[in-house]
Amino acid sequence: MTSIVADRVAVQSRSSAAVGSIPWPLYAVVFASTCIVVGLIWDISWHRTVGRDTFWTLAHVLEQVAAVVAGLTCGWIVLHTTFAGAPEARARSVRFWRFFQGPLGAWVCIWGTLMMITSAPFDNWWHNAYGLDVKIISPPHMVLAWGMFGIQIGALLMTLSAQNRAAEEDQRTYSIIYAFAAGVLVTMIATVIMEEASVANEMHGSKFYMVTGWTIPLFLIGLSRASKLRWPATTITAIYMAISLAMIWILQLFEATPMLAPIYNPVTHMVPSPFPLLLIVPAFAVDLVMQRVGRGRDWRLAALIGLTWVLAMVAVHWFWAEFLLTPAARNWFFASDQWSYDARLGPWRYEFHNLDRDGAGKWSPLLFARGIGIAVVMSMVASRLSLYLGNGMSRVKR
Amino acid sequence: MRFASLARRTAIVSSLLIVCSAHIGSPDAVYEGAAGPYHVFVRVETPPVVPGVANVFVRVTGAGVQEVGVQANRYDALAAAPPPERAKPVEGEANLYSAPLWMMSGGSNSVSVYVRGALGSGKAVIPVVVVASRMLALDPRLGAGLIVVGTFLFVGLITIVGAAFREGVLAPGEQPDGGRKVKARTAMALTTAFMALVLFGGSKWWTGEERAFKRSIFKPLKASATATTGPAPRLDFLISDSIWRMRNDSAWLRRNSASRWTPIIPDHGKLMHLFAVREPDLGAFAHLHPVTADSVTFSAALPPLPPGRYRVYGDIVHESGFTQTLSAQVELTGAGKDATKLSDADDGWHVATAALAADRAVLEDGSVMTLAAPAGGFVERRDATLQITVRTADDHPLSLEPYIGMPGHAVVTRDDGSVFVHLHPSGTVSMASQMTFLMRRPGDSIAGTLSRRLQATEMTHMMEQAPDARGAVSFPYAFPKAGRYRLWVQVKNGGRILTGAFALEVQPAKS
Numbered sequence: 001m002t003s004i005v006a007d008r009v010a011v012q013s014r015s016s017a018a019v020g021s022i023p024w025p026l027y028a029v030v031f032a033s034t035c036i037v038v039g040l041i042w043d044i045s046w047h048r049t050v051g052r053d054t055f056w057t058l059a060h061v062l063e064q065v066a067a068v069v070a071g072l073t074c075g076w077i078v079l080h081t082t083f084a085g086a087p088e089a090r091a092r093s094v095r096f097w098r099f100f101q102g103p104l105g106a107w108v109c110i111w112g113t114l115m116m117i118t119s120a121p122f123d124n125w126w127h128n129a130y131g132l133d134v135k136i137i138s139p140p141h142m143v144l145a146w147g148m149f150g151i152q153i154g155a156l157l158m159t160l161s162a163q164n165r166a167a168e169e170d171q172r173t174y175s176i177i178y179a180f181a182a183g184v185l186v187t188m189i190a191t192v193i194m195e196e197a198s199v200a201n202e203m204h205g206s207k208f209y210m211v212t213g214w215t216i217p218l219f220l221i222g223l224s225r226a227s228k229l230r231w232p233a234t235t236i237t238a239i240y241m242a243i244s245l246a247m248i249w250i251l252q253l254f255e256a257t258p259m260l261a262p263i264y265n266p267v268t269h270m271v272p273s274p275f276p277l278l279l280i281v282p283a284f285a286v287d288l289v290m291q292r293v294g295r296g297r298d299w300r301l302a303a304l305i306g307l308t309w310v311l312a313m314v315a316v317h318w319f320w321a322e323f324l325l326t327p328a329a330r331n332w333f334f335a336s337d338q339w340s341y342d343a344r345l346g347p348w349r350y351e352f353h354n355l356d357r358d359g360a361g362k363w364s365p366l367l368f369a370r371g372i373g374i375a376v377v378m379s380m381v382a383s384r385l386s387l388y389l390g391n392g393m394s395r396v397k398r
Numbered sequence: 399m400r401f402a403s404l405a406r407r408t409a410i411v412s413s414l415l416i417v418c419s420a421h422i423g424s425p426d427a428v429y430e431g432a433a434g435p436y437h438v439f440v441r442v443e444t445p446p447v448v449p450g451v452a453n454v455f456v457r458v459t460g461a462g463v464q465e466v467g468v469q470a471n472r473y474d475a476l477a478a479a480p481p482p483e484r485a486k487p488v489e490g491e492a493n494l495y496s497a498p499l500w501m502m503s504g505g506s507n508s509v510s511v512y513v514r515g516a517l518g519s520g521k522a523v524i525p526v527v528v529v530a531s532r533m534l535a536l537d538p539r540l541g542a543g544l545i546v547v548g549t550f551l552f553v554g555l556i557t558i559v560g561a562a563f564r565e566g567v568l569a570p571g572e573q574p575d576g577g578r579k580v581k582a583r584t585a586m587a588l589t590t591a592f593m594a595l596v597l598f599g600g601s602k603w604w605t606g607e608e609r610a611f612k613r614s615i616f617k618p619l620k621a622s623a624t625a626t627t628g629p630a631p632r633l634d635f636l637i638s639d640s641i642w643r644m645r646n647d648s649a650w651l652r653r654n655s656a657s658r659w660t661p662i663i664p665d666h667g668k669l670m671h672l673f674a675v676r677e678p679d680l681g682a683f684a685h686l687h688p689v690t691a692d693s694v695t696f697s698a699a700l701p702p703l704p705p706g707r708y709r710v711y712g713d714i715v716h717e718s719g720f721t722q723t724l725s726a727q728v729e730l731t732g733a734g735k736d737a738t739k740l741s742d743a744d745d746g747w748h749v750a751t752a753a754l755a756a757d758r759a760v761l762e763d764g765s766v767m768t769l770a771a772p773a774g775g776f777v778e779r780r781d782a783t784l785q786i787t788v789r790t791a792d793d794h795p796l797s798l799e800p801y802i803g804m805p806g807h808a809v810v811t812r813d814d815g816s817v818f819v820h821l822h823p824s825g826t827v828s829m830a831s832q833m834t835f836l837m838r839r840p841g842d843s844i845a846g847t848l849s850r851r852l853q854a855t856e857m858t859h860m861m862e863q864a865p866d867a868r869g870a871v872s873f874p875y876a877f878p879k880a881g882r883y884r885l886w887v888q889v890k891n892g893g894r895i896l897t898g899a900f901a902l903e904v905q906p907a908k909s
Contacts, residue, residue, distance in 0.1 A: 037656030051480075052500055091571035094561035102475075104566045107558045111551065118547050121540060124433070129534040130611045131447040139604050260502050342502070395567035 021058035022177065027163060028073040029109055030181050034146045034243075035066035037188045041273055044194070047133075048271040048340035051260035063116075063148075070151045071113030078102035079111065092165075094398050112150020119144035122128065124246050135223035136195060151186055156181045156366050162225060175228045182223040182232075183239025189219050190240060190277060199293045199330075200336065204319030205354035206371020213310050213375035214382040216279060217286075221305060221383045224283075224290065224392025232288070233283035244276035246302030248335045258341035265343050272335045278320055300388045306380030310372060325350050339393045402812045409437050422723050423817035424810075427526045428825040430874035431784070434520015435568070436460035436513045439779055440825075442524060446467060446532045448504040454511075455782065456485055456495045457587040466495040470526075473506040473719045480550070482512050488831065492497060501528045506719040508835045511725075525719050525831040531617030533608075552593060560586040561627060607656070619659075623710040623728035623811055630739075631700040635672055635688060637711050637724060643694060660717040662693055663849040665830035666803040669819060669858065670696050673809055674728070676706045680884040681815060684747035686740075701740040704749060705732035713820050715840025717849050719834035723818060744802050746888050746895030754884075759898035764791035767898035776904045783872040784808060784821070786887050795869030801890035803829065803856070806871040813882040821873040830856070879905035 039062030093101040123140035163174040197211040224232035251270040329336035356367035427442040438458040466480030520753035564582035619639040626632040665722040668687040676682040688696035788796040808821040842848040883902040
């Protein structure tokens with residue numbers, strides 16, 4: 001039986017990695033990771049359109065499928081490696097409590113699954129104690145989020161070790177699988193910060209650039225460093241864009257109406273997330289910087305990435321935001337101006353929020369510049385940390 | 399349905415009942431009346447948190463009922479409403495339907511009941527006040543379980559990090575050397591410290607959330623009461639809460655993160671129904687209708703109440719439909735004993751001169767008021783109708799003249815003061831509040847617009863009422879908890895307010 005990742009990669013190192021020969025656990029965990037982010041975006045849309053949910057809404061089922069698939073797959077890998085694994089498979093595993101053996105990513109996936117399960121009774125109690133989902137960011141939801149991230153990072157580590165161990169002729173296939181898993185993770189990050197940084201109305205305030213300045217690079221830069229593609233950041237953000245666009249375009253096709261009161265905005269179709277951030281542009285710039293600076297000069301590279309990232313974000317989103325607030329963006333393609341059923345619609349829809357205003361209430365370029373300066377510093381620090389993690393990830397082989 | 403059972407369990411295990419809303423200690427809304435051609439008895443168990451799940455119970459009288467639906471809405475959401483939830487028949491009960499109903503928004507809400515059947519379709523609207531009302535302690539079993547699992551996950555994460563640094567980057571088969579082991583231990587120590595920080599931050603966060611929730615628990619507007627002696631003894635009830643006094647100052651409200659209360663509207667022609675109950679013996683009671691010039695100070699002529707410490711309750715209805723009972727204490731010296739003139743013809747009072755019975759009270763004019771208890775007596779959280787009949791001394795039904803718009807009023811309080819509710823023949827709901835839901839139009843966003851229209855309708859309604867010659871009136875209710883209760887029932891005959899008092903025992907529910 002050579003169906004676990006380590007065994008299969010060993011076989012593939014001697015032959016070409018045709019897509020059909022990729023080990024099933026790799027498919028399974030990447031599928032689980034994708035289900036998590038798709039389920040989450042779907043669930044957010046459900047809450048903005050229908051409102052009322054149950055344990056069994058399809059979006060929730062997708063999350064449960066992800067936990068079950070990742071948990072069972074990785075549980076099986078660990079048990080098989082520990083009790084019936086080939087010597088090569090054991091050699092490619094890490095030990096847990098000096099006895100159990102399995103790939104590093106499998107352990108992280110199992111941990112993530114247990115976190116997700118733990119969050120359920122905690123969340124139920126929280127609903128009874130403080131109200132039903134008063135806030136998205138709550139302690140039990142954070143336990144759930146850590147669990148979701150656990151599964152996604154576990155899946156990423158499994159694709160990463162497969163990429164790092166792959167023979168040269170298989171490199172591209174595994175690198176693309178890894179980039180896809182990384183793209184899914186970036187989509188997750190962008191979804192988590194959606195409340196803070198997603199709608200065009202926020203894009204003229206420095207807070208938007210502070211939030212996107214550290215959260216995205218903290219993951220994207222390290223993920224890119226560990227990739228073996230020529231344009232990793234561009235590829236990863238392109239995958240983020242593709243998943244996000246598919247979700248907003250598909251969701252809008254479904255008719256749905258609110259099931260809960262109060263309804264201040266009688267929507268008739270699933271309300272999608274806002275149009276994805278144009279991360280691909282700063283990501284392309286980051287790829288260019290990384291290619292130019294190369295490895296070994298990470299402090300300088302982090303400083304350059306931080307500056308490049310934030311400036312490119314401002315350059316793109318400042319004007320992009322203006323377009324998204326025009327009537328030309330209020331259509332199926334750009335999905336602009338679509339709000340939750342309980343939103344009290346008003347002129348705020350077409351105004352910029354969170355602007356950097358002075359004491360007199362006027363927009364201050366100086367305050368904006370100061371905010372951008374802070375965003376650049378935050379981005380530099382996040383990039384440096386991310387490069388450190390990325391260097392470690394480049395060496396993951398188990 | 400999972401939520402329904404959870405909500406019920408929550409009510410049972412709630413550690414501390416702090417306050418309730420429209421009344422005191424009696425958060426459920428009870429309504430009895432018509433839903434088109436059907437007669438319905440509706441009880442809405444309001445959720446103790448917002449958003450939360452209400453449990454709606456509808457008992458329908460009328461042949462050929464095919465479907466019962468319930469629907470929640472907030473008072474100002476006029477653009478659309480969600481489709482009604484289908485209520486399911488309750489097993490083992492005849493004509494009783496129930497449904498869990500999500501209440502997403504705090505404040506003034508309504509529950510509409512739809513009945514469809516052989517007689518056609520009917521609808522009843524029940525105003526419901528939705529507010530956070532209690533803190534919930536963590537179930538020790540759940541807490542212990544979370545600690546065990548949390549410890550396992552904590553240790554698991556540190557072990558994984560150690561494994562990653564020790565072996566994760568080694569070529570297959572390679573054994574970790576001393577340096578790598580040291581690195582792994584360092585990483586584990588750092589992760590432990592980091593996770594300890596995360597847990598510490600999480601615990602602080604939780605505490606902060608709990609504190610914020612505690613602040614959000616509804617507290618009625620603060621009030622105080624004073625009694626004035628002199629030639630015209632007076633009882634003044636003052637809404638002293640800054641949020642009320644500063645309600646027209648937008649800048650102040652913004653600075654203090656306070657929402658603006660909508661104005662008070664008259665309920666049966668009275669801006670406030672003020673009740674005084676002597677503590678702790680509950681031996682004296684008054685139902686007054688003070689007048690006000692500024693919606694802050696409400697004054698009523700003091701009736702001849704015996705001296706003592708009194709709990710004073712002020713029932714008010716806001717234009718949003720939100721109802722609340724404000725309360726204060728006052729020490730009376732008996733100065734009102736010589737009062738000859740009351741400030742409102744509908745003011746009434748009662749002083750107990752003998753031990754009270756549970757089923758019979760002799761009124762001032764010699765007529766006898768009787769209360770029929772349901773079979774098995776009154777039981778907590780069970781629908782019960784307080785059925786009152788009044789007969790003259792020579793055993794004829796006493797004609798009940800409309801008293802503030804209805805055949806009678808009732809007030810229920812628990813002997814420890816933890817429950818206080820003002821009942822009408824239609825239940826716990828305020829008629830004025832109900833009317834705000836029935837008459838609100840999209841243009842009523844300007845304060846006072848709806849109120850003016852309501853008053854015109856109410857006056858017409860009150861003038862049309864005729865006396866009830868049967869001498870019978872009933873008050874639908876469900877006692878919130880077991881204990882000893884006092885009930886005062888007020889009716890009107892010959893232009894005179896007659897008050898009967900009863901001492902009741904409410905039994906705990908058998909689980």
